[in-house]
Amino acid sequence: MRPSRLSRVSPASLAFPSLKRSTQDFIPISRASSPLVILAHRQSSSPLILTRILAITTAHMSTGSKQQPRFSAGSDLAALESTLSPLLTSNGGRWNLTMDGEALEREFKFKTFAKTWDFMTAVSLQCKIKNHHPEWSNVFNTTFIRWTTHHPKGLSAKDIELAAQCDQLAQDFGEVAEQEQQSTQPSPSQPTGRGPQQQQQQQTGGTATCGLAGLAARAVGSAGDCCVPRK
C-alpha cells in the first residue's frame, strides 16, 4: 500500500506524536510557528480534515529566506539553482521557498476579479502544456500560487519554469505593483469593514496570504493523490 500523504508529513507529527513520519523527508519546525494552525482550528469541525490541513499547511509554511531548496530526485541541481536564484525574494525576486524547501509560493494582486481570472486562465494554459498543476487559491483580486512537484517529491524544473512564467504573465495582465499593494493595505488599527474571514485573520495574526494559503491547503487536503505516475 502507498503511504498516505499524511504519514509522509513530519511537522504534523510534532503536534500529533502518534503520526508516522519520515525524518529524511522533512525539516522539523517549531510547533508554535503557525498562525494558520489556529485559523484551521477555528474553521474546521472535522478532526481528519483539521489534521490534514495542519499537516499540509505547516509542512509548506513559507519563510522569507534562508531555506534551502529541496529538489526532486533526478534534477540537475546546478541548473535548477541558477534558474531558481533570481526568483527568490532574498535575491530581489518575488517568490519564497516554503519551510520544507519543496515549494515556491507567492501572491499576485490585480485591480479586478476579471483580470485575476484572466491571469489564472493564462497560467492554466501553461499548466496544460507542461502537464503540471499548481496548488492555488483565489479570492476576488488576489491569487495565491504554490509550485511543488508531487512525484518525485520536491522542487523541479517545471515548478521553477512555471513560477517564472507566472511573473511574466502577471505583468502582462497588469499586476498591481508591490508598492501600490502595500499602500492599499489597511493598517491593523484601521477598521476594515470587511467580512468575518478577514477579521478573523487579523485576530489570529494571520495575513491575507495565510488565508489564501489556507484555502489552497484545504483543496490539497481533499484532492487525493493526483500525481501518481500511471503504469
Ligand SMILES: C[C@H](O)[C@H](O)[C@H]1CNC2=NC(N)=NC(=O)C2=N1
Ligand atoms: C502522470 C502525470 O505526469 C502526473 O500526474 C503529473 C501531473 N501534474 C503534476 N503536477 C505537479 N504539481 N506535480 C506532479 O508531480 C505532477 N505530475
